[in-house]
Amino acid sequence: MIDTHVLATAQRFGSRALTWLHAAHRDGLGRIPDNTVVDLATPNDAYKPLGELALAASVVLRDGVAGPAGTRAARELLDYAWEQLREGDLLYERQLRHVTMSDPLELYGHFARAGYRHPALDDLLESIGRLRAAHAIEIQGNRRLAIANARRLIGLSHQPDWAALTAGTWLGALPEPWAVEWEIAYQNTHTVFHLTDWGAHPEGLPEPIRDYLHDWLPAWLDIWLEIGQWDLAVELLMVDACIGEPITGRQGWDALAAVQRADGLVPRDANDPVSDDREEAFRENQHTAVVAVLAGDITLARALGADAAAA
């Protein structure tokens, strides 16, 4: 039985982060410049963050535990992000141009989760899925899982070999837990997110990996909290929610709730002060807000058994 203190903290933490994200986008931050073309010289500036926004908002809608205000905010954010991507045309054109590029597919997956469809893009992705080239690109194990999960969400006919993909990840090898590094830790969180589709299917995680995380997640969370890597710590709490019964307790939630500002911003780390410039503060901390929304939402949804809504 999950601690009600944890639940209350997670709920407040996530909903305040959602409020912050909503207010920022309402005020025009994070927009794609009007003259953007499909080649996107700087995809990390606005395009990929919009995908992350769509991810958070679509999971909030999927889980249905956010309450009326949170649900409305999530819906508005999804509408806004979809409109920014020209109702999917930008994704379609980018995918049409770049056959083996995976980001249009991955972004589209989050919209598809919430019922936003682009029929021409569906056909295009189905066609690309039949190419050997699409499956031969050389990428990290956790990134392969991201693509497989996007295909699953969109409903493409290509069926990945989940076990083989899992075996190709760091977690799949059940490595010495003291050998983890900051970047590996992020890869591990994503392996869990994609295998479970962001907490919808905890059973998607093979039991040895679940046991492994049960053993070592508390140690990882502890050391990254100690050095103030808040963004990673939030991701680790989300992992804790995705694997079933959470194991890390109050430590992380209390520490993160303490660093969240009154307006809902969660600083990405303790090293860099949050900029006084709102746009810069948004740019640097929007990812942490996205994972804060997700971590709060998934923790609550798992505890309330609301995963049934995902079916």
Added chain:
Amino acid sequence: MPFAETSLREQYAAAVERVAGRTLDALRGGGDPAALVEPDAAVPRPLLAAVRLLGADLLAPSLFGGGEPDPATAALLAEARRVVPAPAPPSEQAALVIAWQDWAAGRLLVRAGHAEAAPRPAPLPGPEDLGWQAWSVRMSQLSVLALPTLDGPVHDAALAHALALARGTVRSMLRRDLTTAARLARWLAWTEAEGRRSRLDLEPVLDRIALAGDGSARTGLELALARRLLDRARPSDAEGGRAA
């Protein structure tokens, strides 16, 4: 004096290294730690302080050899405990740690005919009270209890909370605190010798600390004791199983 040019602190640190190194040699079959001192000569104070600090570990070579504490080494340890006062504890918790360290040495000295057994100290708070992080650090300070033939509530706690010890080991490794990690790995090796399979693979941990640790004889001694405990965990070893 051999240490005339060095500070007092350095003299004591060097003495700890000498005593730990000698114990390590003894563990590998090279005589006993009492060979550090000339028979009938006055033992230098830093050496006595080092002997007191290492405590029960001085007698590890005889215990792993399957015998009773070596008489000459036991006499040296008893002498050190008579002459050198116990360290002043900075806190109540630290006092408890020192009391348990003394308890371990006292238990072995009683068996060697030095009747000075201390009463059993109060139990330590467990991980449910301290959190697994602080508890495991406390246990690392008590690694001297992880020796064959010693048993008590601290040992029971180690067995009951082996996963907390393993998490503490991983945490210490990641914090580059390999001294604490070595001591916790020794506890885990002790639990393996008691027939409890550790959730953490210990061989790579010991290798890593040997390569990346501080290289001191004191850490080397912790690692060597851990390895000897792991040897006992192997089913082929007839000496395995919990000691009385």
